[in-house]
Amino acid sequence: MTSRKISDSWAEWEMRSALDLARIRSFEVGEGTYLDERLAGIFDLQVSLGHLVTMLLKNPGRETPGEITGDVANEVSMQLAEILSFTDVLRAYGRSPEIPEGADAYGWLVGSWELDCRRYAGEPVSIRGEAHFGWVLEGRAIQDVWIMPSRSGKSPVAERTNNMFGTTLRVWDSSIHAWRINWRNPVRNHWEDQIGRWSGKDVVQIGLRANGTPTRWSFTEITKDSFHWLGEILDVDGQTWKLEGEFFAKRLHG
Numbered sequence: 001m002t003s004r005k006i007s008d009s010w011a012e013w014e015m016r017s018a019l020d021l022a023r024i025r026s027f028e029v030g031e032g033t034y035l036d037e038r039l040a041g042i043f044d045l046q047v048s049l050g051h052l053v054t055m056l057l058k059n060p061g062r063e064t065p066g067e068i069t070g071d072v073a074n075e076v077s078m079q080l081a082e083i084l085s086f087t088d089v090l091r092a093y094g095r096s097p098e099i100p101e102g103a104d105a106y107g108w109l110v111g112s113w114e115l116d117c118r119r120y121a122g123e124p125v126s127i128r129g130e131a132h133f134g135w136v137l138e139g140r141a142i143q144d145v146w147i148m149p150s151r152s153g154k155s156p157v158a159e160r161t162n163n164m165f166g167t168t169l170r171v172w173d174s175s176i177h178a179w180r181i182n183w184r185n186p187v188r189n190h191w192e193d194q195i196g197r198w199s200g201k202d203v204v205q206i207g208l209r210a211n212g213t214p215t216r217w218s219f220t221e222i223t224k225d226s227f228h229w230l231g232e233i234l235d236v237d238g239q240t241w242k243l244e245g246e247f248f249a250k251r252l253h254g
Contacts, residue, residue: 096139109133119246225251
């Protein structure tokens with residue numbers, strides 16, 4: 001193949017890649033909604049030079065990058081279809097009308113937050129983290145992901161003591177007019193089950209661990225763009241609440 005033909009082939013590949021990326025980024029997820037920019041990043045990742053070179057080496061008989069790009073695009077399309085079908089089913093775009101507005105204790109959390117952890121597992125710390133909240137299950141639940149250290153500060157071999165990559169599912173239960181809370185952090189095998197509702201200006205969650213220890217987790221000092229989170233256990237005296245965890249959170253914009 002001449003150098004002119006090689007140059008033309010790569011120019012054609014670059015143009016097709018740009019068109020494919022634009023098409024994926026405008027992929028319709030639902031009426032009036034479009035694929036999130038972060039999901040579109042999957043395409044950028046998959047159609048990387050390294051991926052293309054790998055496929056080229058596996059197919060030495062091919063003459064044009066365009067043929068390789070076609071296979072990569074098909075692979076990415078299948079991956080996106082799987083992701084979109086799951087996230088589209090799980091995700092909701094607001095609170096279910098079955099939940100009274102006055103009982104909506106968690107809708108204000110929807111979005112992303114920067115976390116400043118001051119205490120964890122009963123010990124003073126200073127760790128940055130992040131949390132993300134969204135409506136799921138037809139708007140009958142709020143699910144979140146709490147991450148610490150934040151992803152930008154994590155390493156592949158991070159120690160587990162002060163490590164968190166867990167999720168909470170807060171499901172509205174009309175029979176008790178409150179929320180059933182299930183927290184799971186597989187990094188440290190930490191599981192909690194609680195009941196949450198408004199208590200004055202705070203949101204308070206009460207639970208009982210397998211060993212019989214009562215727990216109380218609270219969102220306090222709540223504003224539109226900040227909150228103070230406290231995790232407590234009842235001391236053996238049956239009267240004193242002991243602080244285990246403390247976070248200060250600020251909403252991330254943009």
